[in-house]
Amino acid sequence: MSADALLDALDPEQRAVATALRGPVCVLAGAGTGKTRAITHRIAYGIRTGVYRPGSVLAVTFTARAAGEMRTRLRGLGATGVQARTFHAAALRQLGFFWPKVVGGAAPRIVEQKAQVVAEAARRVGLPVDRVSVRDLASEIEWAKVSLVTADDYVRAVTAVERSVPSGDDPQAVARLMTAYEQVKLERGVIDFEDVLLLLAAMLAERRDIADEVRDQYRYFVVDEYQDVSPLQQYLLDQWLGGRHELCVVGDPSQTIYSFAGATPYHLTTFPQTHPGTTLVRLVRDYRSTPQVVNLANHVIDASRRVGGPAPLELRAQRPDGPDVRYAVFDDDEAEAVGIAQAVARLVRAGVRPSEVAILYRTNAQSEAFEEALASAGIAYQVRGGERFFARRDVRDALVLLRGGARAADPQARMPDSVRDILRNVGWAEQPPAARGAARERWDAMQALVTLADELATAPAADGRSATVADLVAELDERAAAQHAPTVEGVTLASLHAAKGLEWDAVFLAGLSDGLLPTALADTDAMVAEERRLLYVGITRAREHLQLSYGRARLPGSRPTRSMSRFLVDLWPDGRGRAGGGRAGRAGGPPAGTDADPVTRETAARLTRWRDDYAHATGVPAVRVLTAATIAEVARRRPSSREELGQVRGIGAVTLATIGDEILDVVVRGSARA
Structure with a gap:
């Protein structure tokens, strides 16, 4: 593909991104506006025109899945050799390479789960060690480290930002916990994931020879989802840059939904001031969603302007009209789950693939009712954030067989046919089992591999030859490393946070009552504003079909005490759906000494x-x-x-x-x- 042909595939704003190859570039990209397309074409165009060497570009993002998708797109554009990684993956690779030279020996082992270390530290300072407390304390330690808050600064920092301390603990006690946590790690000779970034950043700041070697290798940087960058990640990025401004950042302040974990849109919104001479491009043409979905999204997020937030991008739908957004109120959560399962069944009968349907909710605890309702309706589903695809035993067994089959496959046979023959040994058949259960889940996983083989066979390799079983194995190895699982044919159940970066033809947003969204824990204006952005993210996951709903009560037969989310009061048709005709007032029991x-x-x-x-x-x-x-x-x-x-x-x-x-x-x- 020629350089001009690369640009022909882009709209005017995307083309402006792709041709801004030097100096600081800031791309404000709304949901569904083709930001990944713009930045991958930018990298490919820079390589095709000779401005970039492939190995001199480092593209970083926040999830292994997003990094894997970026590598796949770059490969399709002929831009091989570009490093596309998460912050942690890029830092871990560099830390492992330079550790023997700077410190000596192998780098310390990384603790994948902090719970045991946090529990031991909590015991030493007299804090609770039950499962919930340890989880909350581990999250607080992570927030402090990515926010560059030390134990000495912790009390001042949480006071300044009005941050709630876990379990109502004394901030001084949490500060002591942080010190004890670092001591326990030192005694065990381990580091955590935040240490990977901290240690590398310190190494680059203190060793000029190491910093020069890294900066000589990587001269051009691209950061996706820049609204989610933490102070620690920004500090590491500054060390990589070393005062240079060859940086392209892409993000959307309206999709900042990880502030509780240390993410901040500050670096995105102040980028032009931090980097003089910035080329600023706004992507607002929404190619994902129908006008009905886009209009609702714009209405929801526009309210953030009225509460002092950054002015949101106003999306402009590029797709033709679709069905109206649906609104539904149910008696209770169980009725909501059953009603949504019935609506999903109607969509599937109308031709929508189950894998193109998602049910999204605020907390993971809400998934159980939907799992039961879908199972009762005989509808396949997968819970995002549950068991990882490549960790499944049947998938691991299939990969072993595929590796052997790659060596023994008939070179004259079509690759998809060979794959089907191999996978028959681990539960695949032409038709799925009639009933749900373990056998059907195994078949769904094998069918995902078959579908990937079919997709790979339709995309010839770079040298023009047909794909082989060995090519499929290589693709699966790369996807496993990035946790980029192939699509399983089933309805997706996911929290709103886990749905970020994904999209479906049909989306059901469930549990949209005050106290669930916004959560009752959102007790500051900033937290409520983030809950609004979370709803915006959920709405913009839908391409065509969108339904918003909630249950008036939690359990069948209990009092209908819930009212619709405050974010929807002005948008719900005719203002209907509020329990008892309006919000319940404050309930205080009668004073002592009365008949009650x-x-x-x-x-x-x-x-x-x-x-x-x-x-x-x-x-x-x-x-x-x-x-x-x-x-x-x-x-x-x-x-x-x-x-x-x-x-x-x-x-x-x-x-x-x-x-x-x-x-x-x-x-x-x-x-x-x-």
Whole structure:
């Protein structure tokens, strides 16, 4: 493909990106506007015109899947030899290469799971070591490290940003934990993933010879999803650049949804000031979604302008009209799951592939109801974030057989036919099993390999020859390294965070009630604004079909206390769907000494019995679940929503997130007798 032909495939704004080959370039790219297409064509055009050497370009992004997709696209454009990696993968490779020279010996082992190390550190400083506490403390350590916050600076930092401390712990105690955590790692001779970036950045800052070697190798940088960069990643990027400005960044402030993990759009929004002479390009032509979806997305995100956020990009739909966005209200969560499964079945009967359908929700705990509803309806599904495709035993067995088949395959046979013959030994057949279960899941996985073989066979290799089984094995090895699994033919279940960067023909956004989205834990304006961006990301995953819904109650037969998400009140048709015609007001129990005292006492007794049963089942001391004082206050107030429950003294963020709904159920049962 000639250099001019590369440009012919782009729209005017994408072409402006592709031809801006030197100096700082900032691309503000809305959802569905072809940002990956623009930057991969930019790299390919730079190589084709002789401005770049392939090995001098380093493209970094945030997920292995995105890096794998970028490499695949670059290979298709003839731009082989370009390094496209995640920040961590690029840093790990460089750290491993230079460690023997700088420190001596092999680099330390990386701890893949922090839990054991954090638990040991927590014991040393007297903090809780139950599973939930350790998880929250590990997340807080990660936030501090990627935010370049040391133990000495922690208390000041969390106060400055009004950050909630895990489990309501004393910030001083968390600071001591951070010191103990580093000591435990040192004793065990291990490092964590954040250390990979910290150690490499320090190595480049302190050793001029090492920095010169890296900077001589990599002269041109591209950073995708730049709105998600953390202070630590920016610091490493600064060391790679060494004061140079040969940098192209791509991002969208409206898709910043990882602030809780240290991501910040600051570096994107201030890029032109940080890099004088920046070429600024805005991509707003949305090729992904219908006008109906795009209009809703624009309305949702436009409100961020009114609360002081950066002005959002206004997307312009390029596709023809599609079906109207659907809105649905259900009696409870179970009814919502069943209703969505029925709607999915109708789409599948109408010709939409199950793999082109997604059900998205705010928290992973919401997936169970949809799994049950889809299974009952006989609809295949996969849970994104569940068991990794390449970690499945049947997939590993299939890869072993394919490696052997690559050596023994008949050179005259078509590659897809050979693959089918090989995979018959591990459960593949022309027709899937009739029933759901392990056999069907195994068949789905094998069918994904068959489909990939078919796709590879239709794309001739670079030298013009037909693809072989060996080529398929090489493709699978590369995908396994990047965790870029082939598509499994089933409906995707995923949290809104896990759906970022993906798209489907049909998307169901479920559980859109206040307290779920925005989550009840969003107790600052900044956190609520991020929840709005999360909804925007969910909406823009849909190409054609989009449904928004919520359940008025959590369980069948319980009180309908939920109201629609505040983000949708102005958008929901006729303002319908609010429980009881509007938001529930603050619920406070009657004062002591009134006729309602017996109800308060009965509610407290119910809460106490539930608390004791829960403590026994989980092995957690009862006082750690709910104190007597907290039970008394909850019984007196009788809250009817997560927001109201969160106002009760003694109900912290972790309690609200883990057992808040159960507490409300007990309160509702007690109130029903009044």
